Amino acid sequence: MVINFSIINIKIDVSVTRRVNVSGQQLGAESTMPYLSPDLTRENLLVGANFASAGVGILNDTGDQFMNIIKMHKQIDYFKEYQQRLSALIGVSRTKRLVNQALILITVGGNDFVNNYFLVDSTARSRQYSLPDYVKFLINRYSKHLQRLYNLGARRVLVTGSGPLGCAPAELAMRGKNGECSADLQRAASLYNPQLEQMLLELNKKIGSDVFIAANTALMHNDFITNPNAYGFNTSKVACCGQGPYNGMGLCLPVSNLCPNRDLHAFWDPFHPTEKANKLVVEQIMSGSTKYMKPMNLSTILTLDARTHS
DSSP: OOEEOOOOSSOSSSSHHHHHHHHHHHHHHHOOOOOOTTTTHHHHHHHHHOOTTTTTTTTTTTTTTTOOOOOOHHHHHHHHHHHHHHHHHOOOOHHHHHHHHOOEEOOOOOIIIIIIIISSSHHHHHHHHHHHHHHHHHHHEEEEEEEEHHHHHHHEEEEOOOOGGSSSSSHHHOOOOTTTTOHHHHHHHHHHHHHHHHHHHHHHHHHSSOOEEEEEEHHHHHHHHGGGGGGGGGBBSSOSSEEGGOOOOOOOOOOOOOSOOGGGBBSSSSSSSHHHHHHHHHHHHHOOOTTEEOOOHHHHHHHHHHHHHH
């Protein structure tokens, strides 16, 4: 069973949903349905659920400019409610066993920079905190969310870091200079990702088990962003679909510029990688070294869990 808290870095729920689905294909798992879907009933509940909501972040005030988003604390409330619904279907003990054995996927954090701290030149959070202090604040809040998930039965949680935030076509168009990645957002990612990894390892030490798995997705993306030709891309700067410089402005719409071959682009739209790029990330999640995955990759986890539950 797969449970997704895949909370993406901007308001279109395409790239991470696609990444999770690609990951599900690798696992031979069915795609999970949105938790609030009216079709998520009975047998579908046994597959898992997707609690994702585009535009949200670790903090409650992230994404306030968007309408009808589900904050992270509410997503975890729904996770608890989901278990109650599952218990009514298959019983408490079997529900506990299924949830303990489920793989939970979480991607969150980028929005707390893009759609909060750096949303405009001066935000409430940027006036309240220096960037290093803001990162520490985020990590502390995130730790509390993850501890709550553990308390609700999560025992295998794959946590991805942010991507190289300043290198998305949108940031090249809005903040970059001469085609270079945004220095401010790159600094944010360079502070956030190592502290996230350290926090996850400390949580594991506190729990006494490797519950939380850190995926260094910034490094994974950086491989093909800095050397796109080595991975079969013509460009890692220009999005396949968009408008303006680097196709980095606005959304991908029917009136947008559209490339003839998306597989030659690392980015599909101003923020989200293409399916080909996402597959490269999933390959590293599945079988990457400890350079990318700590304390172990997903294939190792699945092998260990298969032995434990056989």
